[in-house]
Amino acid sequence: MPHWLMKTEPDLFSIRDLFRQKTSPWDGVRNYQARNFMDQMRLGDTVFIYHSSCKDVGIAGIGEVVRESYPDVSQFDEKSPYFDAKSDPAKPRWRRVDIGFVEAWPAVLPLARLKSDPALSDMALVQKGSRLSVMPVTEQQWHYILGLKP
DNA sequence: GCCAACGTTGGC
DNA sequence: GCCAACGTTGGC
Numbered sequence: 001m002p003h004w005l006m007k008t009e010p011d012l013f014s015i016r017d018l019f020r021q022k023t024s025p026w027d028g029v030r031n032y033q034a035r036n037f038m039d040q041m042r043l044g045d046t047v048f049i050y051h052s053s054c055k056d057v058g059i060a061g062i063g064e065v066v067r068e069s070y071p072d073v074s075q076f077d078e079k080s081p082y083f084d085a086k087s088d089p090a091k092p093r094w095r096r097v098d099i100g101f102v103e104a105w106p107a108v109l110p111l112a113r114l115k116s117d118p119a120l121s122d123m124a125l126v127q128k129g130s131r132l133s134v135m136p137v138t139e140q141q142w143h144y145i146l147g148l149k150p
Numbered sequence: 151g152c153c154a155a156c157g158t159t160g161g162c
Numbered sequence: 163g164c165c166a167a168c169g170t171t172g173g174c
């Protein structure tokens with residue numbers, strides 16, 4: 001069963017919000033590589049939920065795919081920050097998946113911890129300048145990181 | 151708040 | 163098809 005990592009800005013949507021809501025559409029992804037990875041996600045795939053652009057940057061918990069990719073309606077909403085005037089309603093450019101809550105960790109596993117670990121040097125997450133917001137996690141990386149869980 | 155690195159756009 | 167300019171991401 002494949003594994004993934006998805007970024008979120010906790011000021012907008014955090015692991016605690018996912019806990020409260022139990023499930024949430026993952027919308028607003030506007031990057032082709034990230035979108036293509038979302039299209040590959042399947043029901044039951046597990047996802048590290050990563051907090052970015054905040055005080056405690058790192059992995060905050062786990063979610064799972066509860067609905068496979070379907071059009072992200074926010075691309076057609078002129079009032080949405082995710083509006084995309086160039087997207088054709090007949091062929092929506094952007095999609096989203098729904099993510100369900102699995103667990104919140106007692107503390108964030110810091111990015112600095114992941115960066116300093118040679119076992120994780122292949123992850124896009126720790127590579128300089130990487131801005132990918134949805135990425136695959138290998139089986140080995142997944143279990144290794146689970147072992148680092150705070 | 152700063153700024154390096156990135157992805158996208160558009161002129162040529 | 164190249165590449166400079168731009169807007170954005172995201173760690174620090």
